[in-house]
Amino acid sequence: MSTGPVEASFVGVALGMAVVTAYLVRWAIDARQRSQFEIAVYLLVMMGEMWAAPLVYLSDPSHQGLLVGVGASGTAMMVTVVPLLLSLFRTGRPQGVALAGPDAPPLALGLGAVLGLGAIVLANEFLMGWALSAAAGATVAVGGAVGAFAAVVNSPWFLLTMAAEMLLSAVLLRGRLPRSVMAIFLAQAAIMVFSPVAFASPSWVAVSIYVSSGLMIGLFVFLFEYLYRHRQLSEGLSAYWPELVGVYAVMMTGLFAWMYFGGGALFAVAVALEMLVFYAALGRPARFASTPTAPWPSRPNWAFAVLSLVFVAELGMGAVLSLQLDPADYVGGYPFLALSGAPGTIVLNAVSNGFWYFATSAASSxxxxxxxxxxxxxxxxxxxxxxxxxxxxxxxxxxxxxxxxxxxxxxxxxxxxxxxxxxxxxxxxxxxxxxxxxxxxxxxxxxxxxxxxxxxxxxxxxxxxxxxxxxxxxxxxxxxxxxxxxxxxxxxxxxxxxxxxxxxxxxxxxxxxxxxxxxxxxxxxxxxxxxxxxxxxxxxxxxxxxxxxxxxxxxxxxxxxxxxxxxxxxxxxxxxxxxxxxxxxxFHKVGFFKLKVRDRQVCWDCTTLDCAKGCPVGLVDMPGHFRQTGEFRSTKCCGVGDCVEDCPYDNLYISDVRHWFRRRLGLPETRARRTAGPVARAGRRPTVLAAPVVPLSAEAIRLPMASGPVAAPAN
Ligand code: SF4
Ligand code: SF4
Incomplete structure (x- = not known):
């Protein structure tokens, strides 16, 4: 994008559009009565219709084209005002019902309403991006409808204006959004600003890839840590996280396709989807403060959706970074097969391409x-x-x-x-x-x-x-x-x-x-x-x-x-x-490693069985062995040490060759326990005297409680 005076004025137009759109979106979402929402929607539609005039003129830059364009815009505006007026008359205030004042709660907009709002904003941005791109001399209508769609959406006029609108809309509605959601929206807007497809300059592509990748990595870290701290999510976040990472999965795959094959359609589709999920979330802020959903650790399908979609986005990001930073190995280096020939061949080649895209990207540095x-x-x-x-x-x-x-x-x-x-x-x-x-x-x-x-x-x-x-x-x-x-x-x-x-x-x-x-x-x-x-x-x-x-x-x-x-x-x-x-x-089987307890009686008295619950490998039979023999040895044990960490009575330690030597030297194998046992002191952390013991049934924690003699570990 050049920076001549004409383009500078286009920037002003785009910014103005972003500001007005953001205010209208806020007005619609904050509407206290239906008429307010409808007027805001009408004004948004009108903004889009305005772009008919320049688009018609750009396709026919003559006096007649100007007249037709202005006529088309005016007619469209007049036609769309009719349903607005009809609705306003039809929903006129019933006798004796007061108009909702500023203190009335905002309308609870449904999914259809907010998706419609998002679609109107998207269409407006598309028309503006089309008009400004064409006016700035870009060739838009290349590659048919799909090519034109990609060219407009991937233009800076669309992407940067959309990012500004996201940012402004979120800021204007910040009073109704939790801080965590604001942080996500701001990160999204920043990632959209740094869209590599926006400018063709190699330095922009490089910088934007590094910055947007860094932002996305930060967002994913935030997501995971948020999930760790909040096992129960609001209805809004529970829906938004998978939607957002799903969009990023498509977007990063689309970015790879753009860099490798030169087609930006998939990236453009991801941008459009992102706008829709963004407005669907922004338009219903109450959902972010709603009753928490069931804890995500009890929702495997949800957890799988988030984990797998984040992974697909990461795979795309790894592929994009490899293409950018190691072009000698990766540009043209994926063993893709042509998708042509008999249907069976096409299917097999597509499977092979998917496999090697996965394997090559996942193995890249x-x-x-x-x-x-x-x-x-x-x-x-x-x-x-x-x-x-x-x-x-x-x-x-x-x-x-x-x-x-x-x-x-x-x-x-x-x-x-x-x-x-x-x-x-x-x-x-x-x-x-x-x-x-x-x-x-x-x-x-x-x-x-x-x-x-x-x-x-x-x-x-x-x-x-x-x-x-x-x-x-x-x-x-x-x-x-x-x-x-x-x-x-x-x-x-x-x-x-x-x-x-x-x-x-x-x-x-x-x-x-x-x-x-x-x-x-x-x-x-x-x-x-x-x-x-x-x-x-x-x-x-x-x-x-x-x-x-x-x-x-x-x-x-x-x-x-x-x-x-x-x-x-x-x-x-x-x-x-x-x-x-x-x-x-x-090797482990013949080695020195085993888990040992300092006092078997403590394990007999223990009701938490936290060692078994903390084991990431699921060695739930360890407490039974501790009670019977004071030690536990399994070739599945990876020595992560979470069991040691989680035992509330400091009763457990890992024994290896160092302890063997200490025994050989006649030294105590390990230090004494630092805390009292479960009988003397109660609770998850024995030093907290006030904490009550909460006995857990075997079914509640789904552990086989070995109270009698246990067999030796099978391995
Ligand atoms: S949590 Fe500690 S005390 Fe309880 S069974 Fe496990 S090692 Fe023994
Ligand atoms: S943690 Fe152990 S079992 Fe798992 S992939 Fe690594 S080496 Fe293999």
Whole structure:
């Protein structure tokens, strides 16, 4: 957009339009009586009709075109005033009924009314954007109706005016909106300002991608932390969060399509949808102060919708950042197939394109960086809440490992140090792909095995599976932030999650693990035979072991991650489908790690069973073992330490090689408990003397209460 005097006057027109529209929207939403609402709507419609004159003139810039345009505008205004007048006469004030004064409550507008209001505003902006774009010399009518729609909506005249209108409307109605909702609306307006499609300049595209991505990451962190702090949401927020993240899912996918293929239609559709959901929410502010809905941890479908839509938006954002920051690898680098040929071919190619869009984007460094920032922020919030030093250290190590193994080594270090390293497809990998054994370093099977198994295997024997599943792996950063951690309640409440409760290794678990390990060994052998020339087996052009790795960690892992509301948290561990975790289990089994209690009697007297409720892996049988033997050992245990953190009697600790040494030296294994037990002191935190004990029934907390002898853990 040039900044000549004509365009400057257009800016003034657009700003004026935004201000007047915002005031009329406020007037309509704040209407105390129906006639006020109808007049505001009529004025808004009239504003749109005004644009008929310049549009007709621009298509026929002659004296006749001017006359036709003015005539069309005037006629449209006269026609639309008729229903207004009819309505005003028909709904005239009944005898003896006073007009609603300024103190009367605003009208409770229905969904249809507010959606209609939003649609009128949208249409006005569209007509204005069309007229100003055409007047500024932009070619609008390219690519048919869809192309014209995208060109207008993606123009700065539309996007910036719309952002200003959102901002002003929200500010004008701030007295009726909670601060949290105002913050969301303001963030939305800012994200819309920084729409990369608004200007063609490369520097604008770059800056706007970075700023809007940063704002969106901040908004998602706010969303998750808000959910953590508010288990019950107002009716308005309960509806708005999934709608908004759904719009962002479409928008970020649309932005990727615009950058990769050059078509902006999907992005424009997302913008239009965003306007509609925004006005539907803004127009019914009372819903943000309404009775809270049922707690979201008891609504798995809702939680799944939010989690999966946020993920789709993040996937798009990761793809967009990769295209922008690493064009050499990503522009033209997605293995997309042409959507042409027989219907069956088109369907198969579309599935393949979807798979590789998912896998390539999820494996990109920028996606992992973005996820690290977002989920890492939630981990930092959790660290601030943690009162157990060992847990805080582990969380800090986990963040450091994520930065090192998900970002620094694969994306920066290997490329610098091994510029000529063989591409991953030529490297057979058997075993752990994460952590120290990352495959760009692995120049042969034995090198990989040696580095991986000796170092991480030894650490796992000494300190337990937590070395991998709670520190080295990138997964725990996603699992252990405040909100996702809170989703561990689904392990106990959902039918699928409940199938995998306790330390028992069910037949389903064993079958899954066996199938995954067979696939790992099979694809690794095939990969090796391929490199020696003895075989020639590739999956969609990919080395079998690399394909299996991509399938496992760039697709299946994320699908199951967003399925936490059904399958429960840490389902890679509970369901046994991660081969890395299975190998870690083998080392864990012969290692020093176990959970121990300081006083078994305290567990007998305990009514909270908070250790079991805090377990993100669903090891609900641990209290029974504590009562019987004073310790608990399970190969499913990832050593997260939430049980230690949550025991209200400071009765639990993790025992590993350090404690073994202390025993060997004749020293006490650990310090004494710092709090009184449940008999002497009551409550969730024993130091709070006034807190009453609230006994929970087994059914209420859905835990198998082991009061009699318990069998030894099966593993
Ligand atoms: S089971 Fe696999 S994906 Fe899950 S935390 Fe352990 S290593 Fe990571
Ligand atoms: S919460 Fe603490 S006291 Fe209660 S059973 Fe668990 S470890 Fe024992």
């Amino acid at each position: 920028w996606f992992l960086i973005m996820m690290g920032l977002e989920m890492g922020a939630l981990v930092v919030f959790k660290m601030r809440e943690s009162h157990n030093l060992e847990n805080r250290i582990r969380l800090a190590l986990m963040l450091g490992c994520y930065a090192a193994f998900a970002v620094f080594f694969p994306s920066i270090y290997f490329a610098l140090v091994f510029p000529n390293a063989p591409p991953p497809v030529t490297v057979p990998v058997l075993g752990w792909s994460m952590g120290i054994g990352s495959y760009p370093l692995a120049v042969g099977v034995f090198g990989t095995l040696l580095v991986t198994y000796v170092v991480t295997g030894a650490l796992t024997v000494l300190f337990g599976r937590r070395v991998i599943c709670s520190v080295f792996c990138t997964a725990p950063v996603m699992y252990q932030g405040t909100t996702i951690d809170a989703m561990k309640s689904f392990n106990r409440s959902e039918p699928l999650g409940r199938k995998y409760l306790s330390s028992r290794l069910s037949a389903l678990y064993a079958g899954t693990t066996a199938a995954v390990m067979l696939a790992l060994v099979g694809t690794s052998i095939l990969s090796y035979l391929d490199t020696t020339g003895a075989a020639n087996v590739y999956i969609q052009g990919n080395d079998p072991s690399v394909f299996f790795f991509v399938l496992s960690f760039s697709v299946v892992w994320y699908v199951l991650f967003v399925s936490i509301p059904y399958a429960g948290n840490y389902n890679c561990v509970t369901m046994g489908w991660c081969y890395t975790g299975t190998i870690a289990q083998a």
